[in-house]
Amino acid sequence: MSIKKVVVAGGGVLGSQIALQTAYCGFDVTIWLRSEGSIERAQPKLERFKNIYVDTLEKMKTDASAYCRGLSKKADLSSEELDALKEQAQNAYDSLKLTTSYEEAAKDADLIIEAISENPEQKIAFYQELAKHMEDKTILVTNSSTLLPSMFAEYTGRPEKYLSLHFANTIWANNTAEVMGHPGTEQKYYDEVVKFAEDINMIPLKLKKEQPGYILNSLLVPFLNAGQALLANDVADHETIDKTWILATGSPAGPFHILDIVGLETAYNIVIMNPESKDPETTPGKIAKMLKEKIDAGETGINAGKGFYEY
Amino acid sequence: MSIKKVVVAGGGVLGSQIALQTAYCGFDVTIWLRSEGSIERAQPKLERFKNIYVDTLEKMKTDASAYCRGLSKKADLSSEELDALKEQAQNAYDSLKLTTSYEEAAKDADLIIEAISENPEQKIAFYQELAKHMEDKTILVTNSSTLLPSMFAEYTGRPEKYLSLHFANTIWANNTAEVMGHPGTEQKYYDEVVKFAEDINMIPLKLKKEQPGYILNSLLVPFLNAGQALLANDVADHETIDKTWILATGSPAGPFHILDIVGLETAYNIVIMNPESKDPETTPGKIAKMLKEKIDAGETGINAGKGFYEY
Numbered sequence: 341m342s343i344k345k346v347v348v349a350g351g352g353v354l355g356s357q358i359a360l361q362t363a364y365c366g367f368d369v370t371i372w373l374r375s376e377g378s379i380e381r382a383q384p385k386l387e388r389f390k391n392i393y394v395d396t397l398e399k400m401k402t403d404a405s406a407y408c409r410g411l412s413k414k415a416d417l418s419s420e421e422l423d424a425l426k427e428q429a430q431n432a433y434d435s436l437k438l439t440t441s442y443e444e445a446a447k448d449a450d451l452i453i454e455a456i457s458e459n460p461e462q463k464i465a466f467y468q469e470l471a472k473h474m475e476d477k478t479i480l481v482t483n484s485s486t487l488l489p490s491m492f493a494e495y496t497g498r499p500e501k502y503l504s505l506h507f508a509n510t511i512w513a514n515n516t517a518e519v520m521g522h523p524g525t526e527q528k529y530y531d532e533v534v535k536f537a538e539d540i541n542m543i544p545l546k547l548k549k550e551q552p553g554y555i556l557n558s559l560l561v562p563f564l565n566a567g568q569a570l571l572a573n574d575v576a577d578h579e580t581i582d583k584t585w586i587l588a589t590g591s592p593a594g595p596f597h598i599l600d601i602v603g604l605e606t607a608y609n610i611v612i613m614n615p616e617s618k619d620p621e622t623t624p625g626k627i628a629k630m631l632k633e634k635i636d637a638g639e640t641g642i643n644a645g646k647g648f649y650e651y
Numbered sequence: 652m653s654i655k656k657v658v659v660a661g662g663g664v665l666g667s668q669i670a671l672q673t674a675y676c677g678f679d680v681t682i683w684l685r686s687e688g689s690i691e692r693a694q695p696k697l698e699r700f701k702n703i704y705v706d707t708l709e710k711m712k713t714d715a716s717a718y719c720r721g722l723s724k725k726a727d728l729s730s731e732e733l734d735a736l737k738e739q740a741q742n743a744y745d746s747l748k749l750t751t752s753y754e755e756a757a758k759d760a761d762l763i764i765e766a767i768s769e770n771p772e773q774k775i776a777f778y779q780e781l782a783k784h785m786e787d788k789t790i791l792v793t794n795s796s797t798l799l800p801s802m803f804a805e806y807t808g809r810p811e812k813y814l815s816l817h818f819a820n821t822i823w824a825n826n827t828a829e830v831m832g833h834p835g836t837e838q839k840y841y842d843e844v845v846k847f848a849e850d851i852n853m854i855p856l857k858l859k860k861e862q863p864g865y866i867l868n869s870l871l872v873p874f875l876n877a878g879q880a881l882l883a884n885d886v887a888d889h890e891t892i893d894k895t896w897i898l899a900t901g902s903p904a905g906p907f908h909i910l911d912i913v914g915l916e917t918a919y920n921i922v923i924m925n926p927e928s929k930d931p932e933t934t935p936g937k938i939a940k941m942l943k944e945k946i947d948a949g950e951t952g953i954n955a956g957k958g959f960y961e962y
Contacts, residue, residue: 562873591902
């Protein structure tokens, strides 16, 4: 089969980016949203991202460091080619269809990308309703970061055509897409999704089996925990810990700079999933306390202008 | 006090580098070795490292990327300055005194850097004998990677003047030095060691308390374990895991490239310290099996020409 019509369900930060990126790469894109209110909230996001695409492409004319692989697999582009891509971004934005109708969204859809909130009950209700309208050919993927496709496969009416396609924020620049099936996913649909990811300028990162946290968070969470444990136990200050990692590995950032990017609320939500975090004498308990104090002070990371560092 | 005479005990890879680097930075350096045989084995290492210093300094005349901060805190050096440093390296090498005598080594020593093998019994015997000869003023540090200074403080006869100063391999390039006391270390001697580290062109990384693995290995071991767990559980192949980390964090290397640098024997020795590694059904057991197979095949990392990657 060949994927032509793509539906993105959800108009949040990631949903908007996925929809625009997919349209930019030539697909017919419909965004499904829960309500007229959701449509109103999605529109300014879509416009903002479209403007980022256009501005970045303009900048690429004179500044090689502005290059984003999500905008073009080819790095060295002429001014004319960049103007054509700017037009392509505008046309993609203009072409987006927004609807609250399951029926309209699902009609003739080759691929539906679910990017609604990380709430299992809402996802189940969405899949159950969607299943009534999807055509037999439709492949369904979830962008969920924290939930596993095996939790939902039975509600989709098409477990063999259901899997995860997990994007990173600012997908035009951070253009990785982790592809992960559940035990019932059929290989041919997995392969179709890998090809689709490539077709929308993503770098597919293939998981061979289901894994909570995919690859990236499976590496990042223990690494960030280790850094936080050193600080919470007062072994060293956060600048020293970051400096150690940067000097030893040549990485551009240590754990505390990464935590500021991720956001301290997210880090806090991860640590409190550990039952030990309730005991203030344990390392998870000390980490939770440390993060809570910073969150209460409004120091939640880069977006707040201050986290472990000031920005 | 002012540190003038420095003794390095041990002529292994790190001991040789520490001795040469310390002499290069203007200190009076004596290397203590256990036997005449050890002296014979140390000499070619010292010569090899001296040649690396001279060659690197020569290369720095025409290639800015050859710059190593251990060789000069200042990066932009004239050809004349570099020639002077080459002479300084040769003079440092010529100035090194090698002895098997505790008495000769300890006489008037301001600082003794213990870099003998990672064997607690050998370290205790060494400290006990050394304690008979050290003058009151002498500060004693250990370069141990895996053992804690509190394990040995009582044998040194000077717990308040005893702490860890932990170097990285290829110290002229990887010029970090983790400084870590035990609960009985006095702050003023800690500070003296920090200053000494700076004086030999190291970047001191200060730990406020004792921590197994210091800062770097406290971050690196959980990170490498997480990567190995993904591979041993067949979640993804090693190239995909490395690629994910590199793309997401901008780091130059992922866990498997780092494992090849560290060496698979070291990784194996770390994993088998975990009792779970004896059970092949557990993740540590699977990691141990995976590493053992590669080690048995001679694929132990970069030094062997092959580890997870070919070199």
